Amino acid sequence: MLIAEIMIVSDRSEVLVRKIYRDEAKAYNAKHIFSSRVGDINKGLVPPYFAEDGVHLYFIQRGRLYFVASSTSKASQIAATEFLSRLYYMAKDLCGTVTEESVRANQVPLFEMLHEAMDGGHVQIVSTEKLRPFIQSTPVAVQRTPSTPEEVASRMFGIERTSPVAASGRSAIRSAGDQKALYVDVVENLTAVTDSEGGVVHVKVEGTVNVNNFLQGHPTLKIAVNEDLQICRPGEVRAFGRSAQFDRCTFHQSVDTGEFDQNRILKIVPPDGQFSAMAYSVEGSSVSLPVRVLVSFAEIENTRDVSVKLRVSLNVPWSSKLVKLHIVLPLPASVSSVSQRVKGLSESLDFNKQTQRVEWIIRNMSNAEESIAQLRLISHSSQRISRQDIGPATAEFEVSNLTLSGLNIRSVKILEGNQSSAAKRYIRYVTLSDSYTVKTS
Amino acid sequence: MAVHRLDREKTVLAKQLQDPLIMGDDYQRRFLLAKVLSYTNEGEDMYMLLPSMVKLLAHPDLCVKKLAGEVLIQHRKDTTEMVLLAINTLVQDAEESNPMIRGLALRTLSSLHHEAVTEHLERILVKTLSDRSAQVRRVAVLACAKLYRKSPSSVREAGIIDILYGMIRDPDPTVVINCLSALEEILKEEGGVVINKAIAYHLVKKLQSFPTWSQVQVLVFLKKYSLADEEEAFDVMNATDFCLEQNSATVVVTCLELFLHLLRDLPHLHAEVFKRSQASLTGHLSSGNVELIYFIINVILGAPKEAQANFSQNFHSFFCHNKDPLYLKLKKIEILPRLITEENGISVLEELSLYCVSGSTDVSLHAIRALGLIQQEKLFLSEACCKKFQALIQSSSPSIVSNLLQVLQDLEIAETTFWENLLSPKCQSFNTITDDNGRAAFLYLLGEHLCDCEDAFRVVEQCVDEFDDLKDRHVKVHLLDAATKMFLVHPFELQGLLGSLLEMAAADSDLEVKTRACFLYRLLESGADTAKAVLLNIPT
Structure with missing residues (x-):
């Protein structure tokens, strides 16, 4: 595996840290190739390896950052990906967190890391332990408020x-x-x-x-x-x-x-x-599922509208706590507006016309509590709302302890x-x- | 304007590099150099700062040495003078008692790739290749490859190649790997490093004690060893097969590749090799490392069919997650149909039909395609798939319907009732198919399967009425075909309609539409029986 260059790049394709290992890297412009496709890459359309004009690019996405490797000869895709993942872990051990902010503040130690990780395009160091003696500069922890x-x-x-x-x-x-x-x-x-x-x-x-x-x-x-x-x-x-x-x-x-x-x-x-x-x-x-989401439908007589009931309940020990719950229900294009009635805990419930989905956020729910959202899907067009086009619903949540x-x-x-x-x-x-x-x- | 600002910036940097207050502070000094380096990396000319960089090479701070060296390396092509000035400091550093400084100096010196460096480098290399510090030896070995790129003759004349071959027995694993890599580069034109029996056996023996990444490299180099006989291949495999169960995906996959290479003449054993690595490969599927998962699925997709069957029992691991990036979802959808067995068939089908109604058009299209594939290949599921198609056609989302129609185009389903039930209700809501690909596909399907239906005639009629508004070539061509086929079955009802359609199409600006219209016209002229034979596949 011969890697010519490694970069840490933001999702706006700004190069934060860069290290050139081989002269080949000067013959092409990896930054340019990457940024010309960064829109598609952000959307997940581009697989983590692609070649363009004889340049091979490998990347991993972590948060809003990309670790990008390029070379002029084809390397093993798995090896390149795993190497970049290790770099990410080393960066994380080095800076505590890896965000655009912390990378900017730690350009020097991260450059040192890239400098030591490879020599002449050959892998040298992939563990924090072996890296430690080579890092001369002091990483800066990006300050945060004390965290509960x-x-x-x-x-x-x-x-x-x-x-x-x-x-x-x-x-x-x-x-x-x-x-x-x-x-x-x-x-x-x-x-x-x-x-x-x-x-x-x-x-x-x-x-x-x-x-x-x-x-x-x-x-x-x-x-x-x-x-x-x-x-x-x-x-x-x-x-x-x-x-x-x-x-x-x-x-x-x-x-x-x-x-x-x-x-x-x-x-x-x-x-x-x-x-x-x-x-x-x-x-x-x-x-046993900690969060249960039930969905039921009913036609409303004499109208084209459909009524949807979302029930959410929490089934966890008392010591545990639901930090945040986010439920998304995609709706067919025929739904033009949604009226709602919510019982129980709820932070916000909105119908997003752009994405054509209902988004419901609940915070701090405790055991055995239940929230019910009664939605009426209203159609202004001539089309009926077809029930099979509603959903499937997805839920994203986090329960501590x-x-x-x-x-x-x-x-x-x-x-x-x-x-x-x-x-x-x-x-x-x-x-x-x-x-x-x-x-x- | 921008140029001026940059010039000012450089002047400021130059001043700051002289400022004892800044240069006396560790943090500020390093930060300043990082700034210079990032300008350099952006391709800016930092020539005026190079004298300061050369001076800083002698700075006691190792980090500053590193950064200043890097700036100099990037600029080396523009200046022989500065390189000459730097050599002195670097050669001195290479004699330092601290191995870190020795190593760094050697690395900077070798990366300068400059004629002026060659003779110094050659002398230092011969000495440092036997340095007592492993770190210095690591750098020195790779420096040989760098020297070779600039001056091949000096590497050969100094007998460095032999020294490197000898150093494959070095106690430090990284030195060993670097030797192999350096030799591979130096001997590239002669086919790279030669792995003879002694080296191969030495590497195999050491393999277990090497760290993960070195193991990967050894496994790669072992591919170059030419075996004496089949028995030896099995000896090598026995000694290395613990790698198939390692934690690192790279080790597993590299070992897999080595085994497939060793067994290239015994393809019936390939499935067995995949089976051995199956547990560790599926383990990585739940690692959350989406990029790695993508490539692992790629590896499994490349496995022989009977080997893929091994992964069927873990079919759950290949299900899409909501947060997976699009490329990964499509990859998972690609592999799922291949993992189907009689036991898991229904579960996989249910999961895929969830993706069919996904918000992403790409995911939906690929999932419907997967259903199509299953329908054609897995007989025991073909009816279940047809039911899914029936449900999907009723979707109110135009993109799902259009995707479905495009997939159905390529399916061979003999039952006429299936097509009637599927297509005839859709004829009445033809206007809900809004995109051209979907319309073209629908017209094609009508011509193929629904020549006997009043509602289908209406659709054709409507399209003929709107012919001038049609833009897409495929819609027009399929319309022509469908109308002609219907005409052959029901000449009375469609004669007038077809006549005016052919007239309009023959005058169309699109050459392909025009040709198709003329072709159909001539075909009809040659008699109904011939036309039926050609278009409807009815023998005369």
């Missing part, structure tokens, strides 16, 4: 898909003299399809245990999870009951699973910065030598909807 748990959560919402928990806007590299702390975040992403009455068609939970390590030295961690956790081999029949059951479970290479089978303890010698110690998935009926898989972290021990350390540790749980669809027909 809700705030941290609301920041995750829809911004970053890969690792939604920006545990703290701190740099792993800079933390040498800083306060010592360890963050363990359990993030679960829900993918579900239900019918209009709430019946589950397909449900899947994908979870990761993310560890954010700001500890000094390399102390050993012991993370204990619930003892009744089961990992099903393919084809095995699931036991009923309340215990957590995973269909698949993989571990980071730094995890020693020697004690896992017996005592459900993960022994970790953590690398610096953020990594996901464990990734797992649960599929099928053992998952909840795991759907039942995974529970019993304890986190930090061992320095033989002693356990007093460093601060934080454990957080969050459930996000990756994709939640409610069928309407």
Whole structure:
């Protein structure tokens, strides 16, 4: 793999950091090629590899930034993509968060990172740990107001898909003299399809245990999870009951699973910065949906209008909290306006004529509460509103302090030598909807 | 105006570079240099600042050395003088006791690609290739390749190629990989680095202890090893097959490629190789890294058919997520029909029909196409697909209907009742089909399947009345075909209509429409039986 040039580019195709590795990069203008297509790229129309005039471009999108690599010879697409992803993670460990603002403030350390990651177009360094000694400049943390748990959560919402928990806007590299702390975040992403009455068609939970390590030295961690956790081999029949059951479970290479089978303890010698110690998935009926959305229709007599009822209820333990819920219901073009009546909690409910959909936002709902929106879809045209053209509805939400898989972290021990350390540790749980669809027909 | 501002900016920068207050502060100094570098990267001429850059190469701050060096490298073509001035400092730095400084100086020096550097570089390289610091050796090895680009003879004469071959046994994995990469570049014209038995076995033995990224490179280079016999291929595979279950997608896929290469003469084993890597590949599908998922699906799409069947049990992992970018959704829709088995068929079909009514026209079109493909290929689902088509045609969204009609054009469905039920109700609401592609497709379908229906005649009649307003070539051509076919079945009802249509079309400005009209006219002239044989496929 010979990469001629790497850039970090904003979604307005402004180059924030750039490093040229090979002379070939001067013979073409990768920035120009990228910016000529940035409109389509922003819309997701362009696949993450394309070639133009003999120049090969690879890119990944993270938030509103692009990491772009270019070369004149064809490289392995997977290798290039994974390399760029690693660069992103290193940048994240370096700056705490990777946004346009923080990249601008950290041009120097990021340039150093790109300088060391490759030499002459050959990959040299892909881990924060090995990078650390080469970074001479000091990363700047972009200041934010102190974050409450809700705030941290609301920041995750829809911004970053890969690792939604920006545990703290701190740099792993800079933390040498800083306060010592360890963050363990359990993030679960829900993918579900239900019918209009709430019946589950397909449900899947994908979870990761993310560890954010700001500890000094390399102390050993012991993370204990619930003892009744089961990992099903393919084809095995699931036991009923309340215990957590995973269909698949993989571990980071730094995890020693020697004690896992017996005592459900993960022994970790953590690398610096953020990594996901464990990734797992649960599929099928053992998952109960935290948010239920029901849709029902009725024709209104003597008119062409249709009435739609959206019911939303929350089914989570008392300790959990719904941070934000966003429901979208696409409507056919024949609907010209919508009248509404809402019972229960609701922040806003609007009919967006441009996108032709109803958008409903609810915040801070607690357990067993229910909100009902009664909509009347009004048609001014001669066309009837056809029910099968309404929907499917999609919901996007975030619930803090909840795991759907039942995974529970019993304890986190930090061992320095033989002693356990007093460093601060934080454990957080969050459930996000990756994709939640409610069928309407 | 802009030029003036830039000139002023440069003068300010030059002044700031002399300002002890700014240059005395770590942060401000580095930031200033980053600014100079970003102008350089934008292609601005920073020539007037180069003397300061050369001076800064001797600055104790390593970060400043790095940045100043980079600016100089970008400008090296414009100035021999500055390069000559820089050499002194860099050569001195290359003797420093701190390996970081040695490495950086060597890297800057080799990247200057300048004649004046060659002789110094050659001398320093021979020394640093055996440096005690691994970091310096890494830089030195790659510097050989850079030197080769400028002066091939000095690399050959100094015996560097042999030294590099010898260094493949270096204890540092990155040095090993850099050696291979450097040799690959240097020996490009002779086919790249030669991996003989000893090297191959050494690499295989070391593989497990290498970090992930080095493993990838080793697997790539092992492809170049020419095997003695089939047995040796299996030895190599046995020693490397742990890579098929690694966490890194790149390692897995590179190993997969190596295996397919080793087994190129034994294609019946390919499916087995995919099966081994199946667990780790599907694992990545839920990683949330959309770009990676896209390429992994591409890899699976390239697998032989029987290997794709292995992925059927994980068909849920290939379902679209609301937030997936468009390119990924289309890729997933492309692969879903191939994962269908008797057990999961209905689930996949239900999921695809959700996409059919998606807000995005592209997603909808591809999903309907997928249904069409399933209808043709999977017999046990063809009826279920036809039902989906019946439901979709009633959609009030013009784009969905138009997409559906375009897909139906290419389907071979023998049942006439299916077509009657589907098309005849739509004839009455023909005006709701608003785009030309949809209209063209609909007219084509009428000609093919609905020559016996009063409502279809009305549609043709209406189009003939509006002929002057029709813009699209395909609409006109399909209209001609449909009218002619209907005429052959019901000559009485359509004679007048066809007559005036042919007249208008023959005078059309579009050559293709004109030719088609003339062709049909001549065909009809040659007799009804011939025309029927040609157009309706009825044997004479």
